[in-house]
Amino acid sequence: MTTHDEHAHPELGFWRKYIFSTDHKIIGIQYIITAMAMAVVGGVLSMLMRLQLGWPGTLWPRLEEIFPVGFAGGAMAPEFYLSLVTMHGTIMVFFLFTAVLTGGFGNYLIPLQIGARDMAFPLLNALSYWTFLLSCITILGALFAAGGAPLGGWTAYAPLSALPEMGPGQGDGMTLWILAIALFTASGLMGGLNYVTTLLTMRTKGMSMMRLPLTQWALFITAILGTLAFPVLLAAGILLTFDRIGGTSFFVPAGLFTAAGAAVEHSGGHPLLWQHLFWFFGHPEVYIVLLPAMGIASDILSTFARKPIFSYKMMVYSMSAIAFLSFIVWGHHMFLSGMNPFLGSLFTLTTLLIAIPSAVKTFNWLGTILGARIQFTVPMLFALGFVSTFISGGLSGIFLGTSASDIAMHDTYFVVGHFHLVMAVAPLFAAFAGVYFWFPKMFGRMMNMTAGKVHFWISFVGVNCVFFSMHAAGVIGHLRRIYDPTQYAFLEPVYGMNQFISISAFVLGAAQILFLVNFFASIWLGPKAGVNPWNATTLEWTVPSPPGHGNFGPELPVVERWAFDYSMPGAKEDFVMQTEAPTRVESS
Amino acid sequence: MASGSGIGKVTIPGAVLGVLLFVFVLVSIWLSVADRFWFPDLASEHGGSVDTVYVVVLIVTGIAFVATQLLLAYIVTRYGARNGEKAAYWHENARAEAILIGGTAVTLTVLVFLGQYVWYQIYFTDPPEGGMVVEATGQQFQWVFRYPGDDGVFGDLDPTLVAGTNYIGLDRNGAGADDILVVGQMHAVADQPVRVVLRSTDVIHNFHLPHMRVKQDTVPGMSIEVWFTPTETGTYEVACAELCGLGHFRMSGMLIVDATQAEFDQWLEDQLVFQ
Numbered sequence: 001m002t003t004h005d006e007h008a009h010p011e012l013g014f015w016r017k018y019i020f021s022t023d024h025k026i027i028g029i030q031y032i033i034t035a036m037a038m039a040v041v042g043g044v045l046s047m048l049m050r051l052q053l054g055w056p057g058t059l060w061p062r063l064e065e066i067f068p069v070g071f072a073g074g075a076m077a078p079e080f081y082l083s084l085v086t087m088h089g090t091i092m093v094f095f096l097f098t099a100v101l102t103g104g105f106g107n108y109l110i111p112l113q114i115g116a117r118d119m120a121f122p123l124l125n126a127l128s129y130w131t132f133l134l135s136c137i138t139i140l141g142a143l144f145a146a147g148g149a150p151l152g153g154w155t156a157y158a159p160l161s162a163l164p165e166m167g168p169g170q171g172d173g174m175t176l177w178i179l180a181i182a183l184f185t186a187s188g189l190m191g192g193l194n195y196v197t198t199l200l201t202m203r204t205k206g207m208s209m210m211r212l213p214l215t216q217w218a219l220f221i222t223a224i225l226g227t228l229a230f231p232v233l234l235a236a237g238i239l240l241t242f243d244r245i246g247g248t249s250f251f252v253p254a255g256l257f258t259a260a261g262a263a264v265e266h267s268g269g270h271p272l273l274w275q276h277l278f279w280f281f282g283h284p285e286v287y288i289v290l291l292p293a294m295g296i297a298s299d300i301l302s303t304f305a306r307k308p309i310f311s312y313k314m315m316v317y318s319m320s321a322i323a324f325l326s327f328i329v330w331g332h333h334m335f336l337s338g339m340n341p342f343l344g345s346l347f348t349l350t351t352l353l354i355a356i357p358s359a360v361k362t363f364n365w366l367g368t369i370l371g372a373r374i375q376f377t378v379p380m381l382f383a384l385g386f387v388s389t390f391i392s393g394g395l396s397g398i399f400l401g402t403s404a405s406d407i408a409m410h411d412t413y414f415v416v417g418h419f420h421l422v423m424a425v426a427p428l429f430a431a432f433a434g435v436y437f438w439f440p441k442m443f444g445r446m447m448n449m450t451a452g453k454v455h456f457w458i459s460f461v462g463v464n465c466v467f468f469s470m471h472a473a474g475v476i477g478h479l480r481r482i483y484d485p486t487q488y489a490f491l492e493p494v495y496g497m498n499q500f501i502s503i504s505a506f507v508l509g510a511a512q513i514l515f516l517v518n519f520f521a522s523i524w525l526g527p528k529a530g531v532n533p534w535n536a537t538t539l540e541w542t543v544p545s546p547p548g549h550g551n552f553g554p555e556l557p558v559v560e561r562w563a564f565d566y567s568m569p570g571a572k573e574d575f576v577m578q579t580e581a582p583t584r585v586e587s588s
Numbered sequence: 589m590a591s592g593s594g595i596g597k598v599t600i601p602g603a604v605l606g607v608l609l610f611v612f613v614l615v616s617i618w619l620s621v622a623d624r625f626w627f628p629d630l631a632s633e634h635g636g637s638v639d640t641v642y643v644v645v646l647i648v649t650g651i652a653f654v655a656t657q658l659l660l661a662y663i664v665t666r667y668g669a670r671n672g673e674k675a676a677y678w679h680e681n682a683r684a685e686a687i688l689i690g691g692t693a694v695t696l697t698v699l700v701f702l703g704q705y706v707w708y709q710i711y712f713t714d715p716p717e718g719g720m721v722v723e724a725t726g727q728q729f730q731w732v733f734r735y736p737g738d739d740g741v742f743g744d745l746d747p748t749l750v751a752g753t754n755y756i757g758l759d760r761n762g763a764g765a766d767d768i769l770v771v772g773q774m775h776a777v778a779d780q781p782v783r784v785v786l787r788s789t790d791v792i793h794n795f796h797l798p799h800m801r802v803k804q805d806t807v808p809g810m811s812i813e814v815w816f817t818p819t820e821t822g823t824y825e826v827a828c829a830e831l832c833g834l835g836h837f838r839m840s841g842m843l844i845v846d847a848t849q850a851e852f853d854q855w856l857e858d859q860l861v862f863q
Contacts (some may be wrong), residue, residue, distance in 0.1 A: 001625050026647035050626040061688075101777035142663045153831050159808055161832060166728070167833040212785065253809025256790055257726045261750040264790075271792055271807050276614040276716075306669065308679035336794070338807045341711035345704050352696040359692045366659055373592055373669040374603035384664060388609060391656050392616075395649040402703035404641040404710070407803050408627065411794060411829040453601075464612055470767045472625040479800045479829050482837040492824050567592065574589050 012038075013505070022122035023549055027129050028108025029442055032435070034129075035100035038136055042091035045084045047509050052076045052084075054502030056551070058486040066282050066488035071147070079168045082151035086169075087143060089154030092176065092283065094184050095136055097427050099291040102188070102226065103132060103523040105434055107196055107351045108218045108442065115204025115557045117550045120197040128190035135183035138157035142176035154284070158251030163266075165258050171318035175244065178237045185230040185237075192230070195223035205558030209579070212314070213538050213563040214309065217316050221323045222288050227285035228327070236277035243269070246419050250274075263492065275337055279330035280456075286423050287326045291319055293430030294361060296387040300433050302366050303378035303536045306574045308564035310367030318357035325354040335403045336410050346405040351401035358394055362387070374572075377534070378452035385460045388425050392464075392508040393421025396471055403529025411481075412493075414474025416468045417560040424506060430460075432515070439522065440529030444545045447522040455515045461509030469501050535575045542579060592673040594706040599668030599670045606665030613657050628798045629843070630822060634819040635801030645700055648695060664796045697817060715815040719781030722774060725756050726786070726793030726806040729835030731826055732756050735856060737766030748788075753862075756789060767858050774826065774842040776818050777852045794830035797843055803829055818845040 018026060052061070059074035067255045070080035107125065111118050119125045135168060140151045148169040152160045156177070164171040198222045203212075212220075242248040243266070254267030302309040331339065331347030365387050374380065396418040399405045409415060431456075439447050470478075478485060478494045485491045485498065532541040540547070541559055558578050565576035589758065619625055630636060667675075723734040723742060732755045736742045743764015749757040757766050776782045785796050788806040796803045797816070804814045826841035845851045 040821065058678060078837060082831070082834060082836070085831075094816065116770065151831075151834060157792055157831070160831070163791075166791055200824055255745075255747050256808050257747045257750055258790060263747050270809060271808075305667075305675060308677065310679050311681075312679065313687060314685060336803055336813045337805050343706060344711070348703060348707070349700055355696055356689060360689060361687070362656060363688050367669060367681070367684075368665065368679075369660075369663050370665070371593075371678070372667045373673055373675040374597050374664060374667050375669045378606075381601065381605070384605065384660070388612075388657060388660060391653065391660075395653050398649050399645050402641060402645055402699060403637040404638060404703040404706040405645055406799055407638050407710070408642055410803055411796075412695065412793075445612070454848055457604075459751065468612075468616060468619060472619040475625055475627060477628050479827060481831040484837050487838050487840060488825055511593060517850075523765060562678065567677050569591060569674075569677055572589070572619075575835050588631050 020126070022118070022124060022126045024107045024111050024119045024122065025442070025547065025551075028104050028106070030105060030129055030522050031099055031103035031481050032105075032131060034136060035096050035104060036519070038091050038095040038099070038174045040516070041140065042088050043509055043512060045091070047506065048076070049081065049084045049088065050079050050502035052483065053485065054499040056486050058070060065586065072213060077482075078483040079148060079151050082481065083149035083173070083264040084409040085141075085149055085178075085481050086153050087139075089147050089392060090181075092138055093289070094181070095139060096529075097289040097431075098184075098188065099132060099433050101289060101296075101427060102195070102219065102222055103129070103191060105215070105292060105296060106223070108197060108217060108438065109540065110198055110219060110297050110541070111202070112547065112551055113216050113538050114207055115200065115203040115539050115552065115559065116198060116557075117552065119194050120202055121194050122131050124190050125194050128194065130354050131183055131187035131190065133267060135180045135187060138176055139180035142173045142180065145169070145172040145176055145186070146172045148173055150177045156240070156274075157278075158240065158243070158271050159256065160311060161274070162240060162251045163256075163264060163557070164244065165262070165264075175241075176443070178241055181191045181236050182234055185234040188226050188230045192223040192226040195219055196227065199223070199467045201254070204273045204556045204559060205493040207219060210575070211559055211562045213295075214312070214315055215292070215295040217318060218291045221319050222291045225284045225323050225326065226289050229281045229288065232443060233276055235280035236274065236281070239277075240274070242478075246395075252516040255445075257584050258274075271377065272334070272337060273341055275334055280327070282333065283330040284323075284326045287322055289423050289427050291323065292428035293386065294319065296434045297383045298365065298368075299538070300437055301365055301377050301387070302438075302566060304375045304383070305372030306375065306566045307368060308364055308566055310364045312379040312562065312564065314360055315364055318360040322354060322451045323355040325350060325357070329354055331532070332403075334403050335406045336451060340402075346440060348401060348403045352398070352405075355398060355401070356396070362391055362394070369469040377436075377532075378449050378456060379437035381456040381460075382429045382436065384430040384432065385456065388460075389421050390426040392468065393418055393423070393426060395423060409474060411471040411479060412474035413478040413480055414520070416480050417435060417470030420467045420470070421463070425467060429459075432456075435519070437534065439519075441540055441545050441547070443523050443526070444529055445522055445524075445526030446529050446533065447526055451514055455511055455518070458511035459508060460509060462504055465504035466501050466508060469497055469504070473497050473501070535573070537577050539578055542577060590673045592670070592675050595666045595674070596675075597668040597670040598665060600741060602664045602666075602668040606661040609657050609661035609664075613654055613661075614639050615686070616649070616653065620650065626669045629820075629858075630799065630801070631818055631820040631822065632797075632800035633819055634751070635799075636814075637709060638801040639832065641703050641706050645699060648699060683749045712745070715781040715783050718724070719783055719815070721783040721785065722776075723787065724774065724795050724806070724817040725789060726795065726828065726831050727755065727789040728791065728829070730755070730829075731774070731795075733770045733841075734758070734764040735768040735770075736763075737768055739763060739766055742785075743767045763812055769861060770859055770862075773844065773850050774841065775846055775855050777816055777846050777849050778821045778855040780849070781815055781817045783813060785812065792830050793828045793832045793839065796827040796829035797824060798827060799824045800843075805830055818843075821847045822847045836862055
């Protein structure tokens with residue numbers, strides 16, 4: 001463990017300080033910037049998808065120059081489109097959201113907010129980052145594999161994923177995909193063990209569990225979820241690899257043949273086994289992304305409402321309930337998969353159960369800002385955007401969680417709209433809120449707030465134009481993962497909608513460039529930030545921006561109260577730091 | 589700092605966000621109820637109950653959606669910061685929370701039972717006597733339909749027999765002698781139940797009849813049955829709804845619902861020359 005002694009000799013060279021660092025703050029920032037780079041790749045892929053969906057069959061000679069194979073002849077190839085689908089989903093779910101929320105904010109904030117000098121295992125922490133970086137390189141490598149990137153979607157359903165002969169990209173591309181996911185889960189496990197240990201053993205004096213900021217509770221629960229869920233995906237990936245190269249048949253039954261009539265030499269496996277394993281990981285993964293977003297949004301809402309979080313205890317209990325229930329809802333992805341329909345009933349019940357703690361959280365966020373004095377800073381705007389998009393996406397999930405209505409909605413754009421709002425847009429907004437909020441602590445400078453506001457307004461309007469419209473397209477029947485909807489006459493009403501969605505998506509994408517420029521320019525050019533620019537209460541706002549190695553001065557802080565004493569009657573200011581002793585507050 | 593109570597200041601960003609949310613709610617209602625954004629025309633018996641479940645969920649979630657988004661709009665508009673004033677300091681209300689949790693739980697319970705009533709009708713009810721049976725096999729990238737012929741029994745399958753137009757490896761000896769194979773086209777008779785046996789010879793597909801509200805994965809190694817009763821004559825599209833490879837988007841077919849059994853029999857007879 002890191003001790004204060006290291007604080008005494010801070011003169012590390014550039015490489016040890018910023019690149020091969022074991023300092024949790026640097027590792028957190030490394031995660032954030034790496035995830036941002038991955039997001040750029042994932043975002044560009046989605047723009048290409050929207051180009052095809054809006055104007056299917058159009059020739060793009062300029063793009064043929066960039067992608068000679070994917071746009072051979074000028075039009076996008078179907079397998080290229082499907083590899084965009086697959087890689088966009090994979091990159092965004094794992095390499096953006098999971099990485100930025102737990103790897104980025106988790107590493108940066110855990111020691112700072114609980115009053116520790118570093119993580120419990122700093123070297124393991126660095127190893128976790130470098131493993132993550134390796135997995136990023138591997139997944140990007142899949143884009144350049146012989147035969148192209150895999151085309152089976154981020155869910156990699158077997159036997160499509162198990163049999164290289166079933167499509168281009170299912171050979172080397174798929175192998176690299178599995179390897180990348182395996183490395184990612186290993187990295188996630190190292191991080192998760194580290195977070196749990198740090199949060200349980202290294203909280204400073206007075207920081208009881210029930211005094212933790214909600215971000216910390218969220219990260220704690222998320223780390224437990226990850227530690228339990230990632231190994232399942234890792235195991236599934238290993239079994240899949242055995243099927244692909246070892247001649248086993250975990251996921252492939254007998255009697256299959258290719259379109260050319262060649263028999264497949266497998267027997268005895270079952271395709272649904274992959275789905276059970278994948279979604280047993282996959283649904284907790286939704287909450288691995290969502291819970292930290294909820295925690296960050298909760299803390300930021302309270303800060304800029306200048307009002308305590310409503311019902312802190314219920315916030316903690318509801319997050320715990322969501323985490324527990326997330327392990328018994330996976331079958332709602334499989335209502336129409338061919339599993340026993342009786343299980344469909346069971347999973348409908350558990351799925352609607354998980355809606356209860358989610359509703360509790362929504363009530364509590366609204367309760368937090370009711371009666372508030374809201375400061376509409378950029379982080380607050382994004383936190384409010386989080387609440388709105390979480391409500392929209394959460395409610396549309398009820399159509400899908402009810403097995404009977406899922407018959408109509410399954411595998412349509414209704415699903416795409418739903419999960420984007422609830423597990424992409426909402427977490428993205430929380431992540432933006434977090435970046436704008438903690439940027440001054442990370443780099444000692446403020447981001448440009450005018451650019452931030454423009455970024456928010458375009459993004460908020462844009463995501464609703466894109467993803468709410470997708471729900472409507474899904475009701476009409478627009479199937480997901482299809483390269484060219486004009487193949488179906490019944491989808492005629494969605495052709496025009498697709499162009500509207502695509503144009504909205506391009507504007508939305510362009511607004512993110514503004515964020516990237518703002519982020520990198522502000523590192524060097526932003527106005528200097530003070531110790532506590534937002535008048536917030538938690539421990540990271542008691543130390544210089546950016547904090548030195550070891551985070552705190554010679555003495556670790558002592559915590560006297562919870563993190564939410566905003567607008568406390570009798571206090572001089574409208575916020576009371578967590579370190580303020582009760583006796584020092586009363587002088588009004 | 590002065591203690592705050594009651595409403596705060598109406599700020600520009602608060603009001604803009606409030607108005608945006610309000611407009612967003614109006615547009616959402618329009619998107620949810622307008623005819624042009626509705627399902628494909630309904631043409632099956634059970635499909636009406638699927639649509640009904642959707643409508644009930646739409647009403648329930650719609651009320652929750654409008655109420656919460658408008659409350660959010662109201663709060664951001666009316667509770668802006670005012671210089672030198674604190675917010676209210678309260679953070680518990682056990683009664684309000686109990687009511688909201690209880691209300692949510694009751695509403696969701698009703699939805700579970702309603703949805704499962706329909707689910708059971710679809711998945712746990714045998715088709716009425718006298719209907720027809722057809723096998724639909726998904727393979728990259730076409731639908732192969734098989735009717736059992738006069739004997740009413742499907743013949744054996746053997747992957748080693750796959751060749752030419754025998755796409756599924758049908759053994760023409762024994763029960764398979766009179767089986768009728770048709771690629772990409774399926775016929776049924778209006779108001780007669782159809783039992784569909786779903787298979788796949790390579791990867792997972794999904795047998796989707798948008799107008800019939802039928803959507804079911806076809807899984808290699810499994811034989812899954814669904815049934816439906818078409819109520820309207822006409823030509824309908826068959827789609828593949830599960831990603832199955834590069835030709836997934838064009839894995840479509842046709843379902844023709846004939847008005848009479850005689851028309852259907854005639855079509856089936858016409859297929860004999862292709863066998």
